[in-house]
Amino acid sequence: MFEIRCPYCGPRDEPEFKYGGQAHVAYPADPELLSDEEWARFLFVRDNSRGRYAERWNHAAGCRRWFNVIRDTGTHELVGSYRVGEQPEDAR
Amino acid sequence: MELDPNEHALHNAPFLWRTPEPKKSYEAIIVGGGLHGLATAYYLAKNHGMTDIAVVERGWLGNGNAVRNTTIIRSNYLWDESAAMYEHALKLWEGLADDLDYDVMFSQRGVLNLAHNLHDVRESIRRVEANRLNGVDAEWLDADAVKEFCPIVDISPEARYPVMGATLQRRGGIARHDAVVFALGRAADALGVDLIQGCEVTGIDVVDGRVAGLQTSKGPIAAGKVGLVAAGRTSLLTAMAGFDLPIQSHPLQALVSEVYEQVLNCVVMSNAVHVYVSQAHKGELVMGAGIDAFNSYAQRGGLHVIEEQMSAGMELFPQFSRARVMRTWGGIVDVCPDASPIVGLTPVENLYVNCGWGTGGFKATPGSGWVMAHTIATGEPHELNRPFSMTRFETGELIDEHGAAAVAH
Numbered sequence: 001m002f003e004i005r006c007p008y009c010g011p012r013d014e015p016e017f018k019y020g021g022q023a024h025v026a027y028p029a030d031p032e033l034l035s036d037e038e039w040a041r042f043l044f045v046r047d048n049s050r051g052r053y054a055e056r057w058n059h060a061a062g063c064r065r066w067f068n069v070i071r072d073t074g075t076h077e078l079v080g081s082y083r084v085g086e087q088p089e090d091a092r
Numbered sequence: 093m094e095l096d097p098n099e100h101a102l103h104n105a106p107f108l109w110r111t112p113e114p115k116k117s118y119e120a121i122i123v124g125g126g127l128h129g130l131a132t133a134y135y136l137a138k139n140h141g142m143t144d145i146a147v148v149e150r151g152w153l154g155n156g157n158a159v160r161n162t163t164i165i166r167s168n169y170l171w172d173e174s175a176a177m178y179e180h181a182l183k184l185w186e187g188l189a190d191d192l193d194y195d196v197m198f199s200q201r202g203v204l205n206l207a208h209n210l211h212d213v214r215e216s217i218r219r220v221e222a223n224r225l226n227g228v229d230a231e232w233l234d235a236d237a238v239k240e241f242c243p244i245v246d247i248s249p250e251a252r253y254p255v256m257g258a259t260l261q262r263r264g265g266i267a268r269h270d271a272v273v274f275a276l277g278r279a280a281d282a283l284g285v286d287l288i289q290g291c292e293v294t295g296i297d298v299v300d301g302r303v304a305g306l307q308t309s310k311g312p313i314a315a316g317k318v319g320l321v322a323a324g325r326t327s328l329l330t331a332m333a334g335f336d337l338p339i340q341s342h343p344l345q346a347l348v349s350e351v352y353e354q355v356l357n358c359v360v361m362s363n364a365v366h367v368y369v370s371q372a373h374k375g376e377l378v379m380g381a382g383i384d385a386f387n388s389y390a391q392r393g394g395l396h397v398i399e400e401q402m403s404a405g406m407e408l409f410p411q412f413s414r415a416r417v418m419r420t421w422g423g424i425v426d427v428c429p430d431a432s433p434i435v436g437l438t439p440v441e442n443l444y445v446n447c448g449w450g451t452g453g454f455k456a457t458p459g460s461g462w463v464m465a466h467t468i469a470t471g472e473p474h475e476l477n478r479p480f481s482m483t484r485f486e487t488g489e490l491i492d493e494h495g496a497a498a499v500a501h
Contacts, residue, residue, distance in 0.1 A: 001394035015396045019385035021340075040486040044338035044429045048327035050389045073341075074389045 005081045006059045007067050020056030022046040023068040024088075050074045054088050057081075108274050109153075109281035114288050117314035118146045120468055121306060123293050123329060124322035125149025127158045127269070128446055128453065130276035130287075131461020132321055132468070134192075137283035139462070140469035145285050148308060150292035154273040157323055160391075160423035161454040162346050162368060162380040164359050166203045166264035168223050168230055173479040173491045174432060175226040180476055181459025182263060188458055194275035196267045197373055201358045203264030204233075204242055206408070208253040208364040216259045223261075231260045242358050246410055253365050253407060266359060266370050269454060276461075296333040302441040303333070317442045319468050324389065324424030326447035335439050338485050339426045339448050342383040343393035347401070347420040349412075351375035360408065367404035377415055379405050383425060383451060392422045425450050430484075432491040435460065435477040436467055444468050445482070 005011045028034055028042055047053070053073045058066050070079040070091045080091030120136065122129045125147045136142045149155075165185055167178035189196050207213045216232065223230035235247045238258045247255040281287055288310065295307030296318070305314035320329050324341040352375050361368040369379050381401030384393035398420050406413050428434060428448035433456070435446045446464040449456060459476070466474035473481065484490055 001396050014394055021387075036486045040338075041336075044485045045336050046338075046340060048336075048340050048387065049331075050328060053387060055386070071386070073387050076388065076390050076392075 002076055002078060004057060004069060004078060006062060007081050007083045008063045008065055009059060012062060016059060016061040018058045018060040020058055020066065023054040023056045052079060108278040109287050112286045112288060114146060114286065114291065114310050114313050117305070119144040120317040120319065121145065121313060121315040122147045122319045122321055124320065125153050125287060125289065126156050126321065126323060127272055127276065127457040128460045128464070129321040130273065130280055131457050132319055132446065132464040133285045134276050134280040135461045135465035136469060137280060137285055139465055142469060143284035146288055147285060148288045148291040148293060148306070152289045153277050153287060154270055157423040157425065157453065158273050159269050160346065160421055161269055162370065162378050163266045163269050163454060164203065164368060164370060165267060165455040166261050167228050168219065168259060168261045168264070169493060170219050170222050171491050171493060172226060174493055175223060175228050177459055177476050178456060179226065179228050180462065181456045184458035184462065185267065192275040192279045194271065194278065196271045196275050198265065198267040200263050200265040202241065202260055202262045203359040203361065204238065204258040204260055206258045206360065206362040207256050208362065209256065212364055213256050216257065220259050229261055229263050233258050233260050242360060244355055244411065245360060245408055251407065264359065268373065272457065293329060296329065298333055298440050303443040317468050319444045319446060319464060321446045321464065323447060323449065323453065324426045326426055326445065330445065333440050333443060337434060337445070337447065337482060338429055340387055341389060341424050341426055342386070343388045343391065343422040344383045344425045344451050345393045345397055345420060345422040346378065346380040347398055348376035348378050348418050349415040350418045352377065352415065362404065362408060365404040365407050367401045369405055369409070376418065377412065383427065389424055391424055430490040431493040433480050434482045435464060436473045436481040438482065
């Protein structure tokens, strides 16, 4: 279990949050133009890297808002959190 | 002190396999010395006569998920493609100790999947019928029959999640996972396979769209064919070869209690309460549950997940409240969007992949190795793994075992 800093509520224990996977996955601008391969990529393929990872969390047992976290998938170190609309470099 | 295997052998404690240095090149290399990798190497040698092969393992044999699983074996999957694959594996399990001349302690003590509500009951009966149509043994038991088969399950109607019945696969059970490592490793080694431990792959050489060899911590090794069988770390390898897979790596935790007298005579799984329990031959209660939700390559998860699975276990077996936890641990599992594996060809010629078994790979070990060996040896998927190609995410022919496979993933 680790502690996550909700940008709205402050630091709370992990069980208060729900995980939302990779952050900054944009919906395709012209989905009707995508090939099956490109559509499959958008639907099913997410970054699965080791190291610093931008990911979405929801403060389900708190303010219930979505926000982003930078976390190291190799060590579970939490680098920082930032609000939707902000960029990874805003993480603190 | 450097251990000399031959010196050691003189003292009447022979090693199960050699510890060779890698040759300059091999006909085929398997990346990953887990159970599926060892099984692949064994069947490559045994079924296809390929003995100029190596298994490269970054750690040591019997270190990763091979010995972190909860040892459950069953084949009662809902969909035809999965039932065929897992039933093939189960049939191989039934002859594995004889085939490998090593007791893997496969105990067909039966697997119960409990139903706690009307929806569970309907889904369970549907799965029993689907299993029977696929030649997989399956029975539906009502609550009294569950109690008769497994006397310590609490079936009282006052329970928070009352037991309304269960499916039973009598041919399912458990095996001793360490023994499976020993048995497969020894057998592969005896057929001439080089098992190379402490050898981490750092690069995959691709020339004109075709695999040519590996860069490793023990130097470059040329290879005609390469099979990636690295479970939770497969994405890191495919990135070296220039393509992505739709898998995500998560921690999956399990625990054992202290050693007790034999009280639990079968495997009990519950989807709604979400725990699976069995008792090891030695006497520990073995429990597992779901993944930690986040991506991770650290082999550990949160204590609250352990807490949830223990409270679920307590719900079914109130007497376990006095059992004490001896050990908890985590392994990294590779989960596909449809909770089914990817076994087959890749965009790189002569490079094959076997991954995505997620939370349920142990049971598939011999079947997975069998079809992967066929795929590597012939360059074409076996009939059983053809549906498990990575292109199914483009065609939409998913094999959606989320929930359908008798356990939530």
